[in-house]
Amino acid sequence: MARKIKIQPKVVKKAILLLFIVIFITFFTTIIVQSYSKNHVLSQSRTPEVLIPSGDYENFLKLKQGIPADALDNYPLNFAALKRPMLANNIEVLGTTATSAHADGFGPIEITNHLGVKVQAYKTTDEGYATWTIPGVLEAGLYNVYLRYFPLSDGGAPIERALYVNENIDPLDATKTYALQYEDLGNLKFSRYWKNAGPIIQDTTDNDMKPSQKEILNQERTAFVRDATGYVIEPYLIYLEAGDNTLTLKSIRESMAIVAIGIASYQEKITYEQYTTKYRNLGYTDVVALDAPIRIEGEDAIERTSPTLYAIGDRTDPTNVPVDTVKIKLNAIGGNKWTAPGDMITWEVDLTDKPSGLYYISFRAKQNVSRGLFSTRRVYINNVIPFAEANIARFSYSGDFKVVTLGDKDKPYAFFLEGGKKNTISLESTLGEYGVPISQVQGVIDMLNDLYLRIIAVTGLKPDPLINYYLYGENARVERTLETFQEAADILAQVADNIIKISGEKSDKIAILETMEIQLRDMIKKPRSIQERLNSFSKNISSLGTWISDVKQQALTVECLWVSSNIDDLPHANANFFAGTWFGIRGFFRSFFFNYEEIGTIAAVDTGKEIEVWFLTSESTGREQANSISTLISNTFTEQYGINVKLKVVTAGVLLPSTLAGTGPDVAINVANGLPVNYAMRNAIMDVSGFDEFYEVTGICSAKNAEKGLCNPQTNYNVGRINDPNEQYLFFDSAMVPYEYNGGYYALPNTQSFLVMFVRNDIFEARGWTVPETWREVTSLVTELSISNLQFYLPVSASGATSVVNQVFASMLYQKGGTFYRNNNKESNFDTEEAMQAFEEWCKYYTDYSFPLAASFLNRFRTGETPIGIANYELFNTLTVFAPEISNKWSYAPLPGTYNDKNQLINNGAASGSAIVMMKQADDKESAWDFMRWWVSRDTQTSYARELESILGAAARHNTANVLAFKNLPWSREEQNVLLAQWKNSVGVPEIPGGYYTGRNLENAFRKVVNTQANPRETLNEYIALINAEITKKRKEFGLD
The missing domain is CATH 3.40.190.10 (Periplasmic binding protein-like II)
Structure with missing residues (x-):
């Protein structure tokens, strides 16, 4: 008989305690050991492939490759097969040779540059066309286009232009439209440059104050026409005929002075091996020996292409310079503001007492925003990309700082810097290898959004699960439903695999890609479930848009950079465990005595x-x-x-x-x-x-x-x-x-805020709808929208009674010539015919046309379910961040108005x-x-x-x-x-004693009519008595009567 072993409780407790001690010691030993690691890495740069995202630009290049227009989807682009003639020299014409049309403020201008030299240029403002003739192109083919320009003082936003090639601009017809060689040429951006307006100084609480940003206006810039979204790494190619060609720039936003415009041949960058061979042949065989690494503080950048790239404070490590446990010290630059493709920061390294030669370049930096991804930067030395690998410098995710030396996975790169002068080192944010996957997902969003709108045009937003809507099959009322699902699922699977391959790991960033792929494949297997899953389908499409925003977050914080001769001489990236702990303890106790208010x-x-x-x-x-x-x-x-x-x-x-x-x-x-x-x-x-x-x-x-x-x-x-x-x-x-x-x-x-209409231009153009100018036209449009199960949006308070007057009702009231109060604001004016009509019309949109009482206009505008609506104009701010995938697909329009007895359109709106x-x-x-x-x-x-x-x-x-x-x-x-125009027509709502009862009871009357189908006029009359009673009461309370 086996003998039972009895374990004493004390032994178990001791074993658990011992195990805990071992784990505790192991954990802290690991932390302490790791804290003494230098945390030095290489940027793992490599020669980038020529990647052209699918879309209009790719189709344009395929056509120039000779692929028939009806077979573009059947053949891949062969970039090497494109005809790109070589020019002996760039062909450049002066800006002052331009001709203009429909221009406001265009013309020759003289600018004194930063060296004191007077430069002749051609001023273009934010509206109009400027055309140049490029003479003597010997061979038809694909070329790059570049500008030499000065930014001009204006609103401070990036300069936006559209480029037309060989289009004859009609000087008499300002409404005429012209053909672009491809859509992307309609959205070109040219950078402005900024610097600190002064040094970093301290305020009365000894915090560092962020210097204001001052635009650099007197320095000539050169920029190639390239992709503003960052999807395409290389400059755009445009097609020119043999002989003379015209290039026309249409102004969209901001002003610039153009010194010259020219064309250049497409040239591939030399590799790093070719680069080092070039300088080895010039006698620069070894890296220059320095007594000590040269350190440049991140916050000391001499210029940047966005005013958002200002100096920032980082208190995560005591080795930052400068640093304080509780006070703000500006000791870095970038952070989560440095994300937009094309944003560049430039530093200056002083080698006036050093020889020309090869040097290593390292950055003390961290990318702590996008887990599982890396940020990509393009490297410039003295405004030139030195070799192909410099197009892609990776900065991987890390919660702590790393010392990242520019190099491939095995060795650091040695860069040639000129001695006896100051050199510049620039990092430009770019999507790099993420550009094509992001572009592919954007294509999927457009594809699925279009399909979703076609489906709900048949099913409505709340389909009956028991009805067969014929969304697929032989008698389908919606074309290519399952085929579209299959195509989108295959692309998402490819993108997910590509992201894992690029990043070297599987992260949460591919979760939504897999979720949408699974849903699409499941709906292919069970097509009758499509109508039941439309809500989650729509949400997943929106989530793909959020995914694009997340992956575009190419954030990077730079605390300092080094120019060195031996990267082993560089210090540790972070303080050790004990120094970091002591720094945190001091900060904790000092925080109790610091006034954050x-x-x-x-x-x-x-x-x-x-x-x-x-x-x-x-x-x-x-x-x-x-x-x-x-x-x-x-x-x-x-x-x-x-x-x-x-x-x-x-x-x-x-x-x-x-x-x-x-x-x-x-x-x-x-x-x-x-x-x-x-x-x-x-x-x-x-x-x-x-x-x-x-x-x-x-x-x-x-x-x-x-x-x-x-x-x-x-x-x-x-x-x-x-x-x-x-x-x-x-x-x-x-x-x-x-x-x-x-x-x-x-x-x-x-x-001051006021109402305007927001319109999805892409949806309106696709369906041939016109934007309404009157409320009668709104009613007609609502009928058109309802056929496609789409909606028009009017803002309503979220719930309950509110003291704020509804701006839509107020606008309708003012358009009819009504007012809120009469008799020197002593009583309500809602019992007039103008007010009664305005109230009836307002309620009718909800009682007769089933406008939603509670809806997220932002979400529905983004998906296209509500392609038109009225909201405060600053919704622009939210759309900029929340819905970047529909940028350039929507616009403002004035409020619908009402014709008066003189046949004048009145579109007054209430302001707040x-x-x-x-x-x-x-x-x-x-x-x-x-x-x-x-x-x-x-x-x-x-x-x-x-x-x-x-x-x-x-x-x-x-x-x-x-x-x-x-x-x-x-x-x-x-x-x-x-x-x-809309702001000028806005009307202020007066504030009076007891006026809060106006908004509250107007809302009560509205809810009663909509919820109980009560008579609008009778209902409003009931609440007018309550409004007047409160006004009278408050006037007596404050001694006004």
């Missing part, structure tokens, strides 16, 4: 003047905006006015209790539309209409200014100001309406916004007023808007209330014209 500024000379300014955060604004304000205060306001500013960033809810307690600010920025009048009723806020400059700032002749004889109430100071280049202030009339109370004005406009106010408790009211008018001026608002975009990109475009500042922002001419 206060935003530091630069103190002025002690004049005894100081004000406290609060910036109120919201859903879309926060500390980044406050930091931008701090920079502007330090750079301009404090210097100009000699007034110190104590800036704090707080939540909006803090203002009221602080004001009641007497601890509030002197000035508050970004207060909600209804707050100024609400506080004015309680005597907590200043009436600013009595300050002498009020008329100059607002164009309104207030009663107090009129009494002083400063203005005439009969004049309108706003007339003509929009075209005055010296004018600082201009607001449309709607901007000040919400801030007027009892004859005074209690705020100045900070931001935020304000800047002065609290009643402000001690130095003159200084507070100086700050307010400085803040709303054209120069300050322009600088603030550009500063925000330099930090956060186009997604943070500021919806300034200053019209002159708005015109300085990087809108295209077409966008600006539409937005200014």
